[in-house]
């Protein structure tokens with residue numbers, strides 16, 4: 001039996017160090033929100049590690065100025081390598097996948113509902129230098 | 130009305146199942162915590178209780194005022210997936226906490242002996258004597274009243290026995306924690322009780338706001354698991370609906386059920402029961418979820 005790994009001219013084995021392969025390959029998980037209202041364009045928001053408040057008034061990083069949204073409605077924070085959404089005792093509640101929540105660790109494809117706004121949470125790997 | 134929140138720290142049955150295929154619903158075993166009026170009511174101490182311990186340690190650093198923080202832990206039974214996290218629960222080693230552990234007397238072993246047994250040096254490096262928290266074990270489950278919160282219990286059908294707990298808060302808000310219970314041996318397939326234990330369970334869960342219930346097996350899987358002590362999914366939905374439960378929380382997920390399996394099952398039952406009149410909300414417990422307890 002021929003051992004194909006030792007055939008001359010085999011190009012699958014490269015004399016290259018592991019560290020050089022890994023150089024420039026540092027990746028980080030980045031999280032986004034796609035904010036969608038009926039008949040409106042999707043707005044994309046990239047999450048950082050600072051808290052983000054969603055609410056009706058202009059002091060909110062994510063402002064949703066609609067009547068059924070509380071002034072400060074929900075908060076998204078970064079903790080233990082995950083994003084967590086919290087209802088700020090809003091009048092009409094914060095929903096994740098249709099369930100009224102007080103807090104919820106977010107996972108890709110979760111759908112947040114605040115009033116009539118749908119917010120889709122997702123993650124992507126990004127190369128960092 | 131004071132706020133009451135239930136957090137799911139572990140929803141998996143039988144054994145912890147970490148990994149990519151379970152990260153959405155979580156891999157930690159049974160543990161939920163009700164926070165109400167600055168008191169904690171913890172149900173089961175599976176591997177999920179470790180995370181709760183980490184949060185409580187953060188809390189005590191900021192809020193300790195010299196008065197011990199009271200943690201009331203209710204154990205449904207002492208199978209591993211319900212007690213395994215206790216040796217890793219940091220507040221148990223900290224004198225700023227007071228731990229009250231409630232559980233039914235096991236037939237042949239004392240509850241206290243069982244808990245210290247898993248801290249025997251053969252299994253775990255730290256003996257139970259090093260738990261610095263003020264620790265009290267209660268085996269009398271009759272008419273428990275903790276600062277006005279009333280907790281009652283009933284026996285369930287499970288190998289070695291298990292206990293369901295009903296908690297009554299102010300304004301008659303109620304929830305039942307009832308895992309590791311084989312309802313298929315107590316109910317007919319239409320959801321009506323077929324024996325005394327079934328009738329007792331039916332009365333126990335009648336009209337509660339939230340029922341956190343064992344839904345480990347699909348109907349097909351159950352056929353091969355008769356006598357294993359867990360319930361089939363269609364039956365728990367039928368029984369809960371017939372008993373007028375307002376919100377059914379499916380819990381104690383099977384280790385073989387990946388996120389996508391649980392997702393498909395949850396959609397199926399959610400659609401079915403939320404379209405009825407009256408509707409019953411169906412929630413599939415997932416780790417890291419906190420829900421407000423409303424009536």
Ligand SMILES: [Zn+2]
Nearest residue numbers: 142143210309
């Ligand atoms: Zn179990």
Ligand SMILES: [Zn+2]
Nearest residue numbers: 206208287309
């Ligand atoms: Zn069990």
